[in-house]
Amino acid sequence: MTDLDAYEVKILRELQRDANLTTAEVADRVGLSVSPCWRRIDRLERDGYIRKRVAIVDRRKVGLNAHLFAQVKLNAHGRANLDEFSRAIQSFPEVLDAYVLMGSMDFMLRVVARDIDAYERFFFDRLSKLPGVQEINSTVALSEIKSTTELPLEA
Numbered sequence: 438m439t440d441l442d443a444y445e446v447k448i449l450r451e452l453q454r455d456a457n458l459t460t461a462e463v464a465d466r467v468g469l470s471v472s473p474c475w476r477r478i479d480r481l482e483r484d485g486y487i488r489k490r491v492a493i494v495d496r497r498k499v500g501l502n503a504h505l506f507a508q509v510k511l512n513a514h515g516r517a518n519l520d521e522f523s524r525a526i527q528s529f530p531e532v533l534d535a536y537v538l539m540g541s542m543d544f545m546l547r548v549v550a551r552d553i554d555a556y557e558r559f560f561f562d563r564l565s566k567l568p569g570v571q572e573i574n575s576t577v578a579l580s581e582i583k584s585t586t587e588l589p590l591e592a
Contacts, residue, residue: 441486444469445477446590449486452478453587456490493586501549503556503577507564508542510572516543518569525567531559542574553577 441449447467451458458466464474481487496504511522519537526535526546534547550556556575565573 444474445481445486448474448477448481450587450590452487452490453590496549500551503550503552504581505548505550505556505578506576507544507546507548507560508538508574508576509544509546509564509570510541511543511569512571514569516569519543522567522569529559529563531556542572 444467448463451463451466460475460478461471463478464471467474469477478487496502509522511519522544523535523537526532526544531548531550532546533549534545536545537543538545548556548559550559560573560575564570
């Protein structure tokens with residue numbers, strides 16, 4: 438995998454499942470004493486394996502009922518200025534994830550909005566007005582079959 442040992446992989450697995458665990462709880466679950474476990478967690482954070490610890494909020498409970506995917510194609514001028522488009526996308530709180538694609542479309546965006554009307558306003562007032570946008574194909578997600586932040590780690 439990388440330069441991680443088996444204990445560090447176990448630590449990452451446990452923290453992916455529940456970042457609220459205390460160091461003592463993590464240590465107990467992975468078979469280490471507290472001090473070596475704390476040192477490993479500290480190293481994993483310093484070295485960027487653990488980017489941050491967050492609460493995962495249920496989007497529907499906070500009124501974000503529309504979940505969409507937007508594929509964006511840029512014109513030749515837009516493709517020459519990918520950084521400008523990327524910076525603009527990063528400033529939109531509705532865009533949860535953005536990926537550069539290889540193929541007929543240039544970007545895939547995962548977007549949330551209160552409802553389809555709110556997405557329509559976002560689409561027409563902001564997304565489609567970005568410089569270089571040639572085409573946007575939006576797809577509405579009807580239901581969520583699987584959603585996880587846990588990476589499949591193996592020792």
